[in-house]
Amino acid sequence: MTGVFSLLPEGRPGLLAPLLSGAWPAGGSEDHARYLAAGGYAPLPVPGRLLDRIDAVGLRGRGGAGFPAAVKLRAVRDAPGPSVVVANGEEGEPGSVKDRWLLRHRPHVVLDGVRLAAAMTGAERGCVYLSDAPAERAVRRALDERPSELRVDVVRTEHAYVAGEETAVVRRIDGGPALPTAKPPRPFESGVGGAPTLVANVETLARIALTHTHPEAAEAVAGxxxxxxxxxxxxxxxxxxxxxxxxxxxxxxxxxxxxxxxxxxxxxxxxxxxxxxxxxxxxxxxxxxxxxxxxxxxxxxxxxxxxxxxxHPEDCPVALATEAAAYLAAQSARQCGVCVSGTGALTDTLTAVARGHADGDATGRLRRWSQQLPGRGACGLLDAAARVVASLLTHFPDRVDAHRSAVCPACADPAPADGRRFTVPVP
Structure with a gap:
């Protein structure tokens, strides 16, 4: 089975509200009338009740960290002054397509989530942040179909691994480059224009909308x-x-x-x-x-x-780790010296291992760096590079050692730094 499909179990309430619905023409975008007919844009709830429901079902953010959504919502709600809600649709991970798919095909469910998040936090402004041109067209069409009572801007950025990091999102919306900044403050404290800001992944917002539209299926939606x-x-x-x-x-x-x-x-x-x-x-x-x-x-x-x-059996985990490290090194914002030097050292040493040129201490250096580097950069890029290396050494020590004594066909060519192995098209 390939393409787009749902595995929500038969007979479960969650089938009332799948995000991957086929209720619109193939390749098209769900329009306003279809979304209304499915119960979308339901009257605004009592904000505290919806927030309590989100908390009760344990909805977590879908952007990567899996942070409890209710905690972020409350932090913005409780901060002084008017706030901002940002739908973050910039998928930095080259192997992910879900956010672009949602914005292209289900923009209304995302915008409904922005509306509800604004109601829960007291926000006076919304923003959809993205880098994908088809997604931008779909969102703008949706906003034309249903002018929002909330001011909602669409901000386009250039695609990059770090461009979706929450402080990079704020920096770009404020007119700067899409590069991370030092923390604190975090966006919920001081974000867009200095206002408390909720930066939420678009799938998170879509699940908030479905939780409101289908309260009887809230647990299945959140799960x-x-x-x-x-x-x-x-x-x-x-x-x-x-x-x-x-x-x-x-x-x-x-x-x-x-x-x-x-x-x-x-x-x-x-x-x-x-x-x-x-x-x-x-x-x-x-x-x-x-x-x-x-x-x-x-x-x-x-x-x-x-x-x-x-x-698969023909794939070499050493080659994959080397390509991942090379890609992350190339995607570094180059703002943190430890990230530039750390990702470079990991890539160079992995490349030597892959090509059979490593010295006797290469594995020891990789292990030491993978333990020392996490948490030292302004964003998660350095952590990702260190985790890939650490997991390679943990799960495939024999494959790493084998590269010392034999040439690996999969590692014969230099590792590309463009992420091509991991990049996938939007189905």
Whole structure:
């Protein structure tokens, strides 16, 4: 199964409100009339009640960190002065397509989420932040169809790995470059124009809208995830791009990765890269991992943005880690010296390992850096690079050692720094 599909179980209330609905023409965008007919833009609730419901069902942010949505909403609500709500649709992770898909095909559910988040926080301004041209056209059409009682601006940025980081979002909306800034303050304290600002992923806002529209299904809505699945794949009808077989699926929390791998043509996979480039590599035992923030964290990984890249027997995890490090080094904002030097050192040393040129201490240096570098940059890019390296050494020590004594065909060419292995098209 490839393309776009839902795995929400039969008979569950969550089927009342799937985000990956097929209720509009193939390739098209859900219009205002269809969204209204499905119960969208329901009258504004008592803000505290909706916030309590979001808290009760445990909705977490879908941008990568999995932070409780209610906590962020309350922090902005309780800050002094008028606030701002930002729908963050800039997908920095090259292996994720869910946010662009939502903005292209379901802009109204996102805008409804902005409206509701503004009501809960007392915001007087909204903003949709993105880099995708088709998504921008769809959002502007939706705003023309239903002029908002809230001022909603659309801000376009250039695509980059760090451009979706929350302080980079604020900086770009305020007219600066889309580059992270030092924290504190965080946006909920001082964000767009100095106002308390909620920077929320577009899927998070869409699930807030569905929670309001379908309160009877709130728990199922909060527990479902949009997941981008990619990898080499062998299915003849795959949505194939540089990232191979691609699918966007809506699945319930707790779904095992093996289920997704089998459905999406990756049943032969021997490993998986979790959470885009942030969750690390997992080898033996990956089939038992569930889509669950806490359980993946306990296993040393992270769900992140829900991007899963499967490695098949012919794929070399050393080559993948080297390409990931090279891409992250190239995407560095170059504002933090430790990030520039750290990602560069990781990439150079991994490249030497991959090409069979590493000295005897290379593995020790990689292990030491992967432990020392996390948390030292202004954003999560350096952490992602360190996690990829640490997970490679943890899950594939034998494969790393094998590169000392034999030439690896998969590592023969220099690692590209453009992220082509991980980049996938929007289904």
């Amino acid at each position: 479902a995830h949009l997941v981008t699945v990619s990898g080499a794949g062998t299915r003849p009808h795959a949505e194939a791009g540089a990232g191979g077989t691609v699918a966007l699926a809506e699945v319930s929390a707790g779904t095992h990765l093996k289920v997704l791998a089998d459905l999406c043509g990756h049943g032969r996979a021997e490993a998986v890269l979790l959470g885009g480039l942030f969750g690390g590599l997992h080898g033996a035992g990956w089939t038992d991992l569930p889509l669950d923030h806490d359980r993946l964290r306990a296993a040393g990984g992270a769900l992140g943005c829900g991007a899963l890249h499967f490695l």
